[in-house]
Amino acid sequence: MTDKLQSVLHPAGPDAVIISQFAWVMFGAGTVIFIGVMVLLALAVKRAPRQVRPLRWIAGAGIAFPLVVLSALLVWSTWRSAELAPQSSTASLVISVTAKMWWWEVRYHDPLTGREIISANEIRIPAGRDVYVALSATDVIHSLWVPALAGKRDMVPGRMTGLTLRADKPGVYRGQCAEYCGAQHARMALHVVAETPAAFDAWLARERQDAAAPGDAFLERGRQAFIGQRCAACHTIRGVAGDARLGPDLTHVGSRLHIAAGTLRNHRGTLAGWIADPQSIKPGARMPAANDIDGETLRALAAYLEHLK
Template sequence: MNPASTQADVLAEVAWVLIGGGTLVFAATMAVLAMAVRRRTGPVSTRRWIVGAGLVVPGVVLVALGAYSTWRTAGLDAPAPPGALVVGVTGRSWWWQVQYTDPTTGRPVATANELRLPAGRPVHLGLASDDVIHSFWVPALGGKMDLVPGRVNRLVITPHTPGTYRGACAEFCGEQHARMGLHVVVLPPADFDRWLAGQAQAAAPAVSALAERGQRLFSKRACAQCHTVRGTFDGGTAGPDLTHVASRLHLGAGTLANGPGAMATWVAHVQRLKPGARMPSNAHLPPADLDALGAYLEALR
């Protein structure tokens, strides 16, 4: 009920009108009931009440509300206008792959579990799934759309209020469905352009001895077989792209807030934090190795 996009404004208005209409119908029904309780004499015309209150009044109310909602929501499914930002979102068990296009080079820019959008600009979301049916839903931005294997669905939104909005998978998709969160960060246009330009860059080289050791461990422990760090480890696609993972608000699709020590905690205790996730826990590693891996990942901004 706190809309942050043009489409959500419309849906919120329709919801409030429907709630108001339902409240008036309920109040009228209770008034009629009170009259019936107070009236103790005289015959009751059952035909009048059945036809009038049971058919005519509900028919008029439902037709009016249906006509209003159809008129008010017309155009919400229209294609995005020219100049819209195009973003690909792919649902995977149990995380979100997000792909932008670098406006300078035309190359894809991959990230995960976090969608950043410019305020005031229409956004065309291409929604797909790599495994089972998922569903993209960010209540504050309006609209819910299924992600179906083998096809690409479309959702157009125009965010207008900068802020961070929580989304989720709204279609049961397996063991960790409840922990398949998505955060949408709406930024002023200039901030978004700077963010996207930074995301398009390859990962910065490790600068500390601890981070360098973590980078070597990242390769030795076969992390790069599943994860890409552009410019250093390319090719892993089974897990999220980690090129700028330290710049994200959360780890594990909203499971763990990102902050000091969070990377090492996630690497060590994935299965405790998100049982069934397709990454093994690494609590068996020496604490020094976990610290080094954490330092390397925390440097990927």
């Protein structure tokens, strides 16, 4: 799947279509008014000075025209806003997203087992279905915005809000934190991956499983490096180590399209680079560099994480 353009003008869901219409109508109305003002300005400059009736212009252009235009826009936008999806947790699939500096924790309530499935920086949804996303934050104010699917919603520590997402067809839709939250705000992205219902169910079934066992000695070396490098102090790999929540859950990190909250494509090379020196990629990130790891062990650790799918 290729990433869709992050733009409100390329809608891929019913709410985004309405918001896109708002944008085009406002842009069109503003353009017409701008052209009208420029025409009047050109006429005023070109024509010889003459007496005008200021009250007529004040009443017509200053009161009547704005009143008619703004009233029409208000009525139309109110009518269209009523068609936006209700922000209700009655959707068949509920996902919890918690914003942290500078990444996203994603939790799915598994209807089959009743337990939570934890991921990070990527939201998987079935295309063609409403999905309710419960939003919260742990440190500062954040805001989730996936322009192709819905409007933005603020995430305030201590408060729960929600957002309904619906993708009309499968695709990858980029989202972004839309509220300045610190030094790496610009690199706090996430991706919504919409799949066919069958593909989503298959993905969810894989996510229920603990981490895959290493298939050879090289991957086993990587698993031991994960434990020996104290990665488990911040990260969890189910079936391997810990229940840490300071950093993203890595049980199925190899299945994600990106790492570091949308900063890097996910493959063995970027995993190794991120482990070795995250501060050169995302200064201020709370992940320390692995300064005491040799090159071969680093490659084994990256390969092990890549195979966790």
